[in-house]
Amino acid sequence: MSIVGIPFTSEDYGAGGDTRSATAATPHVAPYAAIEVALSPGSGTTTLALTAADGSSLRVVLADGSVSLAVTVDGATSQHRSRRHGRVKVAPTRFALTLTGTHLAALALEGDAWVVRGRVDLDGVLDTRNQAWLSGLTSSWVSTDDITGWSAGVFGQLGLRDIRLVTHADGSPYRQAGAVLFTASSAGPGFFDTAHTSVWRLDEDGPTHTGDLYFERSDRPGSFGDHATHVVRVGDGWLVATSTWSDFRGEKSEHPNPTVGITVAETTADLTHGQHLLPTRPLALPTSGPSVGTWDPHLVRTENGKWLVAYVSAKKFFDFHPVLASGPSLDDLTFRAAATDRRATEGTTIVRLDDDWRVLASDGRDNPRATRGRFPIFDLELREVGTLDAPYPSNIPWPTVIAPDEYRPDDLWSLVTFDGTTAGGRLTGYGTHGDVVVMRASR
Numbered sequence: 001m002s003i004v005g006i007p008f009t010s011e012d013y014g015a016g017g018d019t020r021s022a023t024a025a026t027p028h029v030a031p032y033a034a035i036e037v038a039l040s041p042g043s044g045t046t047t048l049a050l051t052a053a054d055g056s057s058l059r060v061v062l063a064d065g066s067v068s069l070a071v072t073v074d075g076a077t078s079q080h081r082s083r084r085h086g087r088v089k090v091a092p093t094r095f096a097l098t099l100t101g102t103h104l105a106a107l108a109l110e111g112d113a114w115v116v117r118g119r120v121d122l123d124g125v126l127d128t129r130n131q132a133w134l135s136g137l138t139s140s141w142v143s144t145d146d147i148t149g150w151s152a153g154v155f156g157q158l159g160l161r162d163i164r165l166v167t168h169a170d171g172s173p174y175r176q177a178g179a180v181l182f183t184a185s186s187a188g189p190g191f192f193d194t195a196h197t198s199v200w201r202l203d204e205d206g207p208t209h210t211g212d213l214y215f216e217r218s219d220r221p222g223s224f225g226d227h228a229t230h231v232v233r234v235g236d237g238w239l240v241a242t243s244t245w246s247d248f249r250g251e252k253s254e255h256p257n258p259t260v261g262i263t264v265a266e267t268t269a270d271l272t273h274g275q276h277l278l279p280t281r282p283l284a285l286p287t288s289g290p291s292v293g294t295w296d297p298h299l300v301r302t303e304n305g306k307w308l309v310a311y312v313s314a315k316k317f318f319d320f321h322p323v324l325a326s327g328p329s330l331d332d333l334t335f336r337a338a339a340t341d342r343r344a345t346e347g348t349t350i351v352r353l354d355d356d357w358r359v360l361a362s363d364g365r366d367n368p369r370a371t372r373g374r375f376p377i378f379d380l381e382l383r384e385v386g387t388l389d390a391p392y393p394s395n396i397p398w399p400t401v402i403a404p405d406e407y408r409p410d411d412l413w414s415l416v417t418f419d420g421t422t423a424g425g426r427l428t429g430y431g432t433h434g435d436v437v438v439m440r441a442s443r
Contacts, residue, residue, distance in 0.1 A: 012151040019147050023140040026050075029277045030214035030223035031128040032155040032188075032196050035139045036096040037147045044144030048097040048106075053136030056126060060097045060106035060118065062088075067106045067117035073126050080120045085427040088117060098155050100188030100196070101225055101246055102128050107189065107424070114158065115425035116189045116432075123249075129222030154212060154275060157186035157198065158423040159434035162228040162296070163400050163416055164349075166199075166272075169234045169301040171352055173402055179203035180402055181272060182416060183213070184434075185227035185245075189424050191431040192245045196225030199272060202416060207436055210272055215242060215263065216279045223277055226263065230298050231271060240265040240278060241309075243295035250317075260293035262311060264330060286325055286335035287313040294323070296398075299330075300350045302357065308380070309333060310348035310359050319343045322361050324382055337382035342367055345376070347398030353377075360388060364396040375399040388415075393437050395420030413441040 013024065026033065035048045045063040059070040065088050069080040092108035099105075106118040122128055139152035166174040166181035173180045180202050188194025199211040215226045228243035244261050263280035285294050291313045298310045306326055314320040321342040327333035339345065344364035351358055359378040363371045375388035388399055397417040404411035421435040422428075 011153040013149070020144070021140070021142040022147075022150060023138055024152055026137055026139040026152050028134040028137055028154070029131070029275055030196070030212075030225060031099050031101055031134060032212070032214070032225055033099040033137065033139075033153070034096055034155040035141060035152045036094060036150060037141050037143070038094055038149040039092060039143075040146045040148055041091070042145035046095055046141065046143040046145065046147070048095065048141045049139070050097065050099060051138050051140065052133050054133065056133075058097070058099060058104045058122075058126075060095075060104070062092070062095050062106070062108065065091075067108065069104055069106055069118045069120050071104065071120065071122065071125060078125075080118060082118050082427060085115075085425065086117055088115070098189060099128060100155055100190070100194040102126075103188065103190055103194050105189040113425075114423065116427045117425075119189060119427060127222070129224065131221075131223055134223065155186075155188070155196075156209070157184075158189055158428070158432045159187035159418075159421070160184040160198070160200075160207075160436055161187060161395070161418045161434035162347075163398055163418050163436070164228075164230050164298070165400055165402065165416075166231045167233070167300075169232055169239075169299075170303075171300040171350060174231075174233045175405065176201065176272065178405060178408070181210070181231075182207075182400065183229045183231055184418075185229075186212075187423070187432045187434055188225075189428050189432055191250060191429060192227075192248050194431065195227050195245065197227045197229045197242060199231070201272075202438075206438075211274050211276065213240065213242075213271065214275070214277045215246075215265065216277060217244070217263065218279075218281050226280075228296050232299055234301075237266060237268040238271050239299065240267070240271070240280075241283065241297035241299055242280070243297065245295065258292070258317065260295050260314075262294050262297045283309075283330060284333070285309065285311060285313075285323070286333065287323060288335065288338035288340055290315065292316055293320075296346050296348050298349050300357070307333070308350050308357065310350050312346045312348060313338070318366075321345055322348045322359065322378070322382060324348075324359060324380060336380065339376075339378065339382040339384075342371060344396065345371070346396055347400075349399055349401070351401060352403075358385070360399040360401065362392075362396050362398055390415055390439055393417060393419035395433065397437065415439040
């Protein structure tokens with residue numbers, strides 16, 4: 001099933017009122033915002049804008065089939081346009097502005113697909129993670145043609161990946177009225193630094209979006225859309241482990257020594273619904289040798305009260321393998337095992353199979369021939385003891401298996417994962433992808 005293609009927004013203003021302009025206060029807790037308008041047939045000019053209390057503004061313009069962007073900071077305005085992708089192919093029926101991390105983008109709905117027609121990175125130009133700046137944002141639009149409806153609020157996704165069940169501390173699925181919940185990396189219009197963590201409910205009718213999680217760091221001010229996240233129910237509260245991807249700009253970026261780490265947050269707020277900004281602390285994780293980054297955390301507290309933590313460690317970008325640590329608390333973890341024969345294996349997931357704890361993972365196609373395109377099953381020493389009998393979609397899909405509901409006698413094992421289906425057009429590059437794939441076990 002696919003839920004790709006709509007930068008959904010949280011407040012629908014519908015039709016009615018002035019059809020040529022509108023403004024609404026839209027404060028945000030993190031830089032993941034969108035404005036979307038429904039266009040009437042015509043060839044006029046439509047401008048969408050996010051404006052801050054200090055006078056800075058982000059604008060996207062559609063005029064005679066051409067898309068451009070404008071950024072105003074301290075009274076100075078810069079103009080931006082993609083020479084190769086800046087013209088629509090067919091008359092769009094909707095037009096959108098998105099802010100995802102430090103990236104401003106313009107999207108047009110051409111036929112049945114959203115296409116990114118312009119994008120600019122604001123890093124070093126405007127601090128979009130500043131919470132005071134975010135809290136004073138307003139959304140507006142003006143058009144020479146009639147607008148038949150509009151919405152503004154939180155950015156949605158151009159694909160879902162890194163799907164992870166919300167679980168109890170013992171690893172069992174956390175359920176609401178029989179439905180499981182999962183977190184996902186909601187892809188933005190570009191690389192990893194445009195995505196954020198979203199929360200979903202999965203029942204017989206498919207996935208339903210219920211909330212979004214954003215993070216504060218102990219070493220940097222601002223709001224971050226870190227992702228590749230595991231949410232764990234512990235007592236009356238929540239433990240959230242996430243990967244610091246939201247400011248990773250690639251191993252060949254101009255930023256020196258790029259790295260990714262894992263942080264944890266604890267809260268009693270209801271994370272199953274709404275928008276949440278969570279303060280975090282770093283989680284120190286042992287590795288089998290030199291490491292430039294760790295990500296994909298999965299946490300389980302076993303019967304004896306000890307924690308198992310599975311994750312990925314990278315020798316370099318991108319050469320990565322599964323690691324397992326254990327300890328009496330998350331602040332006292334020791335190295336247990338690593339599968340160093342892999343170089344493109346992630347999605348580490350701890351599950352209870354029969355009477356044994358196992359670690360599932362996903363062997364990407366950049367691995368050696370014998371260990372590619374499959375879901376390996378490891379013991380707690382990360383020795384491979386089998387493989388998951390399931391189709392292997394494109395990209396590096398995670399093996400997010402769901403144990404049968406004990407209150408449903410006919411329930412079977414299932415698997416919810418993702419693939420590499422792209423969205424957003426050619427301008428976005430790698431990172432804007434992920435259809436949801438649900439598999440059911442055969443009897």
